[in-house]
Amino acid sequence: MNIAEAPAQPQITRLDDYRAPDYLIDTVSLEFELDASETRVSSKLKMRRNPEGQGGPCILNGEYLTLVSIALDGKTLAGNEYQRTTDTLLLPQVPASFELEVVTLIHPDQNTALEGLYHSGAILCTQCEAEGFRRITYYPDRPDVMAVFTVTLIADAKKWPMLLANGNRQASGEMEDGRHWVRWHDPHPKPSYLFALVAGDLYCQQDQFTTMSGRQVLLEIYVDPENHNKCDHALNSLKQAMRWDEDVYGREYDLDVFMIVAVNDFNMGAMENKGLNIFNAACVLASPETATDADFYTIQSIVGHEYFHNWSGNRVTCRDWFQLSLKEGFTVLRDQQFSADMNSAAVQRIDDVDQLRSMQFAEDAGPMAHPVRPDSYIEISNFYTVTIYEKGAEVVGMLKTLTGPEGFRKGTDLYFSRHDGQAVTTDDFVKAIEDANQLDLTQFKRWYSQAGTPVLIVEAHYDADKQVLELTLRQSCPATPGQPEKQPFVIPVAMGLLSSSGASLPLQLDTETSAVDAETRVLTLTEQSQTFRFIHLTEEPVVSVLRGFSAPVKVKFERDNETLAFLMAHDRDSFNRWDAGQQLLIQIMLRMVEQYQSDKTLDLPEILLDRLQHVLDDPSIDPALVARMLSLPSENYLAAQMTIADVDAIHAVRKYVKQQIAQRLKAGFNTRYQALNQAQVYEFNASQMAQRSLKNVCLGYLMATGDPMQTQRCLKQMKQADNMTDLLAGLRLMVDQPGPEREHALRAFYEQWQHDRQVVDKWLTVQAVSDLPDALFRVKALLKHPAFSMKNPNNVRALIGQFCRNNPVHFHAKDGSGYRFLAEQILLLDKLNPQVAARQLGAFNSWRRYDAERQALMKKSLSDIAGAQDLSADVYEIVNKYLA
Ligand code: ARG
Ligand code: ZN
Numbered sequence: 001m002n003i004a005e006a007p008a009q010p011q012i013t014r015l016d017d018y019r020a021p022d023y024l025i026d027t028v029s030l031e032f033e034l035d036a037s038e039t040r041v042s043s044k045l046k047m048r049r050n051p052e053g054q055g056g057p058c059i060l061n062g063e064y065l066t067l068v069s070i071a072l073d074g075k076t077l078a079g080n081e082y083q084r085t086t087d088t089l090l091l092p093q094v095p096a097s098f099e100l101e102v103v104t105l106i107h108p109d110q111n112t113a114l115e116g117l118y119h120s121g122a123i124l125c126t127q128c129e130a131e132g133f134r135r136i137t138y139y140p141d142r143p144d145v146m147a148v149f150t151v152t153l154i155a156d157a158k159k160w161p162m163l164l165a166n167g168n169r170q171a172s173g174e175m176e177d178g179r180h181w182v183r184w185h186d187p188h189p190k191p192s193y194l195f196a197l198v199a200g201d202l203y204c205q206q207d208q209f210t211t212m213s214g215r216q217v218l219l220e221i222y223v224d225p226e227n228h229n230k231c232d233h234a235l236n237s238l239k240q241a242m243r244w245d246e247d248v249y250g251r252e253y254d255l256d257v258f259m260i261v262a263v264n265d266f267n268m269g270a271m272e273n274k275g276l277n278i279f280n281a282a283c284v285l286a287s288p289e290t291a292t293d294a295d296f297y298t299i300q301s302i303v304g305h306e307y308f309h310n311w312s313g314n315r316v317t318c319r320d321w322f323q324l325s326l327k328e329g330f331t332v333l334r335d336q337q338f339s340a341d342m343n344s345a346a347v348q349r350i351d352d353v354d355q356l357r358s359m360q361f362a363e364d365a366g367p368m369a370h371p372v373r374p375d376s377y378i379e380i381s382n383f384y385t386v387t388i389y390e391k392g393a394e395v396v397g398m399l400k401t402l403t404g405p406e407g408f409r410k411g412t413d414l415y416f417s418r419h420d421g422q423a424v425t426t427d428d429f430v431k432a433i434e435d436a437n438q439l440d441l442t443q444f445k446r447w448y449s450q451a452g453t454p455v456l457i458v459e460a461h462y463d464a465d466k467q468v469l470e471l472t473l474r475q476s477c478p479a480t481p482g483q484p485e486k487q488p489f490v491i492p493v494a495m496g497l498l499s500s501s502g503a504s505l506p507l508q509l510d511t512e513t514s515a516v517d518a519e520t521r522v523l524t525l526t527e528q529s530q531t532f533r534f535i536h537l538t539e540e541p542v543v544s545v546l547r548g549f550s551a552p553v554k555v556k557f558e559r560d561n562e563t564l565a566f567l568m569a570h571d572r573d574s575f576n577r578w579d580a581g582q583q584l585l586i587q588i589m590l591r592m593v594e595q596y597q598s599d600k601t602l603d604l605p606e607i608l609l610d611r612l613q614h615v616l617d618d619p620s621i622d623p624a625l626v627a628r629m630l631s632l633p634s635e636n637y638l639a640a641q642m643t644i645a646d647v648d649a650i651h652a653v654r655k656y657v658k659q660q661i662a663q664r665l666k667a668g669f670n671t672r673y674q675a676l677n678q679a680q681v682y683e684f685n686a687s688q689m690a691q692r693s694l695k696n697v698c699l700g701y702l703m704a705t706g707d708p709m710q711t712q713r714c715l716k717q718m719k720q721a722d723n724m725t726d727l728l729a730g731l732r733l734m735v736d737q738p739g740p741e742r743e744h745a746l747r748a749f750y751e752q753w754q755h756d757r758q759v760v761d762k763w764l765t766v767q768a769v770s771d772l773p774d775a776l777f778r779v780k781a782l783l784k785h786p787a788f789s790m791k792n793p794n795n796v797r798a799l800i801g802q803f804c805r806n807n808p809v810h811f812h813a814k815d816g817s818g819y820r821f822l823a824e825q826i827l828l829l830d831k832l833n834p835q836v837a838a839r840q841l842g843a844f845n846s847w848r849r850y851d852a853e854r855q856a857l858m859k860k861s862l863s864d865i866a867g868a869q870d871l872s873a874d875v876y877e878i879v880n881k882y883l884a
Contacts, residue, residue: 010873014376015322021140022053023094025147030137034155034163034199036109036119040068043104043137045147048097058091061134061141064116068103089138102138111135112791112832120265121224123200124160125278127271130321130380133192143191143318144423153197154181160199162222166190166274168256186274188254189421191317196273198222198261205231209239209253212246217253222261223285226755230285233296233684234260234303241304244338249412251311260284260303264757267793267835268384270302272309279306282758282794288682288723290759293692295724296684300342305335311416319423321380325372325448326426328384329392333400336393343686346574347624353549353575356394358637360386361554364453365640366845367882369480373426373448378877381835387451394552395447399430401492401522401550402444403437410436443526444490451480454489456525458557462540468510469497469537474529475553481881491525494550494573497534497541502570505541509534519572520547542566547573561587565611574625581615581629584608586641589633589653593642596649602656609664616668623676624690627697632658635808645849647812662704673698673713682723696729703733711741718745728762736771750787760787761798768803775810776817779803790828793836800825804843811843812850816857819844823861826875827868834872841865841878859883 026046033040047058063086070077072094083090091100111118116135117126126132134141150170153163157180163172167186174180202222209217219238221231238260245251255275266280283302286295312334313327340348363369363386370383372392377383400408411433418432426448434441457474473493477486496519497505506515510533523532534541544567546555559567564587567580585608592602615621615629632654639645662669676695680688699717702710711734718730727749734745746767753759764787767778779799782788788795804811804822811818822843829837847858865871866879 010378010876012376012378013321013380015320015373016375018320018322019054020052021050021142021145022056023047023058023140023145024050025140025145027150028147029150029152031152032154032197034124034153034160036124037107039106039108039117039124041104041106041137043100043102043139045100045102045139046097047094047100058094059140060089060091060138061087061131062089062104062138063087063134064106065135065138066105067138068105069101070103071101073098074101087134104137106136113835114265114267114793114833115835117197118265120263123198123202123224123261123263124155125198125200125261125263126196126273127267127278128195128273129193129271130324130384131193133195136195139192141192142320143193144320146189146191146317146421146423148185148187148189149195150183150185151195151197152181152183153199154179155199160201162198162200162202162204164196164198164222164259164261164276166194166196166276168275186255188274188315190274190314191423194272194274194314194317196271196276196278198276198278200261201225202261203228205235207235207239209242209258211242211252213252215252217242217255218257220257220259221284222259223281224262224264227262227281227285230287230290233286233291234279234284234299237300237303238307240300240342241307241338244304244341245308245311245334248337248341249311249334249409251308251416253310254315258307260306264794265792267833270306272306272313274310274314277306280794282761285758288684290724290753290756292723292725292728292762293684293689295758297339297343297689300684301335301339304338305331308334308338315421316416316419317423319425321377321383322373322375323425324380324383325388325392325395326424326429328389329372329394330396330429332389332393333396336397344622344624344690346578346622347628347686347690349548349575350578350625350628352390352393353579356386356390356552358634358640360390360552361453362636362640362846363387364391364451364480365478367481367848367884368845368878369451371449371451371483375449379834379838379873381874382838382877391552398447398490398492398551399433399441399444401494402490402524403433403439407437408433441490443488446487446489450477450486450489451483452477452486454486454491454551454553456491456493456546456551456553456555458543458545458555460543462537464540467535467537469534469541469543470531471495471523471534471543472529472531473523473525475525476528481884488526488528489551491551491553493523493525493545494520494547495523495543495545496520496547496572497537497543498567498570498572499539499541502566504572505537505539507534508536522550542570544571544573544576546576546579547571548575549579559583561605561607565607568611568629569614574622578625578629581611582633584611585657586633586638589638589650589657590641592653592657593638593646593649596653597646602653604657604660609661612661613665613668616665616672622690623694624686627690627694630661630694630697630701636806639808639849640846643849644851645846646851647808651809658701658704659706662701665701666705669698669701673702677717679720692723692725692729696726699729700733703737711737715741715745724759724762728766731763732766735766738772754787757794761794764788764795764798765802768799769806771809775803775807776813776821780821791832793833796829796836796840801840801843804840812854814853816854816861819857819861823864826865830868830872830875834874837872838874838878841875841882844882847882 029044031042108117108119115132151165163182165184167184170183170185172182203225205221207219260277262279262281262284264281269283270279308331312330318326414436415432430441454475454477459472461470504519507521508515564580564584571577635650638650676691714730721727826837
């Protein structure tokens with residue numbers, strides 16, 4: 001047995017190097033003798049040579065494992081009969097089929113990376129995606145090796161009364177030494193990344209679901225006993241998701257039990273392990289007193305997301321990790337559709353696009369830009385990105401637009417039936433959509449292979465004599481790392497034409513004999529430039545393009561304030577009404593930034609105030625839409641629209657605009673606030689959420705007037721609030737105001753909620769994103785607060801992450817203090833949890849888009865990180881791509 005040196009530099013993995021596995025596994029039997037300090041893992045693998053492999057030796061992955069013994073077909077191997085490196089085990093001589101028995105020891109207590117088996121509070125649990133299983137035992141830890149698992153868990157019966165793993169419970173028993181055991185069997189072959197186990201002393205809430213074919217499924221949610229009253233919402237969401245996937249995609253659940261477990265320490269949101277989803281507690285626990293509407297909403301969508309993976313991810317899985325978006329992009333689309341159906345479709349679309357533009361567009365324009373199907377990576381954990389997830393969802397959404405709902409369903413039916421039980425590629429997915437619809441999607445597939453956000457340039461010319469509108473659509477896509485040139489994309493452009501009174505005009509192209517029978521039609525742009533001629537237009541139409549955000553592109557379409565204001569009032573598409581408002585705000589605010597920079601008076605055009613006044617006073621618009629139309633674009637998003645981002649100017653302008661709107665519309669905000677501020681029993685539904693969101697937007701503007709009366713009103717709302725939405729909205733506003741009331745509000749909030757982790761995280765965030773000059777000082781002090789632990793990813797994200805991403809004026813302080821702070825924290829974190837450390841680097845993503853001094857300071861901080869000893873592969877990859 002020999003352990004070679006670890007490679008000096010992290011290695012690159014490439015899609016082009018993909019080879020089928022040399023050995024396959026039919027069945028796996030695992031036995032865990034569980035204990036927090038040392039767990040003994042005995043594995044029995046029935047392996048055989050893959051006829052489609054390359055005939056190479058049998059190599060298994062394994063990291064941080066203490067090897068106890070290896071036996072081949074019952075015979076223990078001597079040290080010279082196998083070779084070990086820090087991360088592999090190689091068996092030079094094996095028969096065509098054999099049984100391999102390996103015993104290893106692992107140490108959950110010492111596992112702060114939260115990959116593999118780890119200890120969280122009083123729970124032992126696993127996280128194996130993407131490559132965590134190799135920290136549990138030696139195994140070909142790749143998704144195209146699928147096997148049937150039988151798992152026996154043995155543990156102290158008092159300490160760990162609940163022992164859970166994937167599949168169905170098969171047998172259990174007591175042992176004489178005070179331990180007990182439970183055996184689980186999962187009949188569905190699965191890759192190692194979907195393996196899970198949980199041990200703990202947990203409260204379990206149960207329910208039932210009858211599937212479409214009449215099978216009874218037991219539903220169970222396991223949580224720390226103190227959270228027993230926070231399970232209802234997740235359980236309801238689960239039942240909604242199960243029914244919805246049957247109705248909309250024809251997908252039925254396939255085991256006797258479906259379990260969800262909440263853990264406090266978790267790197268991501270949640271994980272779709274077969275039959276045993278493990279969730280970040282923040283993404284599952286909710287009660288009206290402790291969770292906001294946004295939390296309830298997110299929980300519903302994540303419970304849906306993980307459940308939907310049972311088909312899009314588990315029954316049909318990924319061949320390799322370059323195909324990650326095969327399951328994630330599609331499953332995000334599915335959870336977005338689900339949320340839209342359960343709540344408001346228009347609001348869902350607005351919020352999804354808002355997130356895509358602010359996060360994914362920035363990623364696509366920065367040094368980590370990568371295609372939806374990347375072609376290389378150093379550390380796969382770094383590729384669980386908004387591009388893989390959110391842009392991936394947009395790409396599948398465009399396939400749906402191009403095939404229509406029925407054609408798309410035919411395509412997904414074919415995909416699921418053709419590939420059930422297989423590990424496949426994004427090409428296989430597209431092929432199924434093509435075959436079911438007799439389509440050629442060759443060019444469309446560029447969305448998977450080319451990175452960068454395409455720019456759609458729109459020009460419209462109306463010829464009154466001919467009654468013709470010429471609409472020219474052009475596309476281009478900026479260079480991204482490794483991709484200097486791009487080929488044209490297939491861009492579906494949903495559009496419509498409006499008369500001056502706001503009526504829909506007929507949509508007839510010069511090549512057609514009649515107008516389409518719809519107010520929106522989809523033009524498909526496939527060339528670099530195409531002109532569409534609309535005929536029989538007796539007046540000059542107002543053009544509405546990219547309705548519903550039909551493609552993930554940036555639109556360049558010169559329109560004056562009046563046209564945008566008109567669309568904001570009259571577009572037939574709610575998404576575009578909101579979007580026209582945002583474009584109007586951006587156009588106006590960017591001009592004001594220039595005025596600010598050259599010391600000119602800030603000019604806020606009357607037309608904007610007038611439009612916002614109408615929106616606020618219009619009772620026919622869904623209050624949730626009103627709330628969003630009245631919300632200003634974020635400082636980060638405004639910064640992304642500038643060649644050189646000027647954080648201070650943006651901050652000042654945004655504040656000024658907010659105050660001006662507040663002053664001018666004060667009466668309207670007052671009226672609506674009062675009308676919406678009715679006592680009612682909290683319910684999670686679209687209508688109540690809409691009311692609360694508009695009410696709190698109104699309160700925000702009223703507070704911006706600076707009127708002390710409004711502070712009293714805010715304090716009153718906090719005092720009377722019976723739900724976290726109204727309480728937290730009040731606290732946020734109080735914290736941006738200096739003075740004794742602010743400190744008092746923060747102290748009182750903490751005293752009331754210090755026992756609740758989810759609420760304490762909100763308390764940390766409120767302070768991290770505060771506008772006041774002492775924000776960084778406070779954040780540093782909070783690092784030492786008993787409520788904060790660097791080992792807890794939710795704490796890190798709530799405090800450090802929120803400060804660096806959502807407090808731009810302070811993070812980008814001219815003296816570089818924010819940058820130095822982040823660099824120090826990243827280096828500390830990297831020793832504990834590389835995944836979380838690497839995530840925090842994202843705050844430096846756009847570093848080249850700031851002024852020279854700030855660039856120099858950020859570069860210095862990045863270089864300090866890059867130069868540190870023993871960086872993880874995670875941080876190494878990102879910091880070096882940023883500096884490249
Ligand atoms: N598959 C999970 C989800 O989308 C994400 C888990 C990724 N975990 C990780 N450590 N990279 O829901
Ligand atoms: Zn997912």
